[in-house]
Amino acid sequence: MILKTDFREGSAGNLVDYIQRDRSRDAESTVDVQNSAGRELSEAEVNRFVEKSREFQFQRHLIVSPDPQGQYTPEEVSANTREVMNRAFGQRATTQYVYAVHRDTEFPHAHVAATGRESELEMDRAEIERLRERAATVYSEAERARGATQASTDTAAQTPSQTVSDEAREELHERELSLEEHPEKDVLQDRARSQETSPSTPSSENKRDKSRAQERQSESVLSREADTTTPEEPSRELQPEPEPEREPEPEPERDMDRTMGG
Numbered sequence: 001m002i003l004k005t006d007f008r009e010g011s012a013g014n015l016v017d018y019i020q021r022d023r024s025r026d027a028e029s030t031v032d033v034q035n036s037a038g039r040e041l042s043e044a045e046v047n048r049f050v051e052k053s054r055e056f057q058f059q060r061h062l063i064v065s066p067d068p069q070g071q072y073t074p075e076e077v078s079a080n081t082r083e084v085m086n087r088a089f090g091q092r093a094t095t096q097y098v099y100a101v102h103r104d105t106e107f108p109h110a111h112v113a114a115t116g117r118e119s120e121l122e123m124d125r126a127e128i129e130r131l132r133e134r135a136a137t138v139y140s141e142a143e144r145a146r147g148a149t150q151a152s153t154d155t156a157a158q159t160p161s162q163t164v165s166d167e168a169r170e171e172l173h174e175r176e177l178s179l180e181e182h183p184e185k186d187v188l189q190d191r192a193r194s195q196e197t198s199p200s201t202p203s204s205e206n207k208r209d210k211s212r213a214q215e216r217q218s219e220s221v222l223s224r225e226a227d228t229t230t231p232e233e234p235s236r237e238l239q240p241e242p243e244p245e246r247e248p249e250p251e252p253e254r255d256m257d258r259t260m261g262g
Helices: 013-019 043-056 074-089 124-140 141-152 168-179 183-196 204-229 256-260
Strands: 002-009 057-066 096-102 109-115
Touching: 002 168, 013 043, 013 096, 013 109, 013 256, 043 096, 043 109, 057 074, 057 168, 074 096, 074 109, 074 124, 074 183, 168 183
Parallel strands: none
Antiparallel strands: 002 057, 057 109, 096 109
């Protein structure tokens, strides 16, 4: 479960315009804006909510995005988000909210615009974490995720997963909090590029690197085989070197005096 929220001063006019715009069509068409009872609001009722936010001069934007593996329908996202928000804001006297379900991505998610007194809209980290846990419980995320995992076990080998990553969802919703016009386009393009260079779909550069590595490995194997098949030279026995011939020593000269017998 991804639950993000942003608290600001000022009216909720821009926020309401943002959450009711149908970004999938790049046009002026809108998605349904509903109240805490799940009833679709007319344009006049939406304008009255915006006027109320001008009186309070405080707004809170919440995004409720359940795990895509749960395969929630837009109707389920609508009903579950409404239950979560009614538990969160139902006991706050001045707080009002409207919401819309966005279907412009693979995973339906809800945007909530709330207004009221500052003291009622303020939330610390602990409160936000409790709200996130409550949302996961209402959506029964744990059971849905387990069921989806079990159902996809047999088909995982034939059909690669197309579920958007948690990192991409986090980035998308962070941009949505800033009311970016078309954040989903950048996020999905980044995702497509990452899939092109992923191990399952290697790029041409990765293929070249792999081919070169295989060639080097083959050369190394051939080199080792050549070393093992080269015949060894026969060892030579060491023979003693012949001694050099000695020249005969000259006879000593005789003492002539003694020979002649003087």
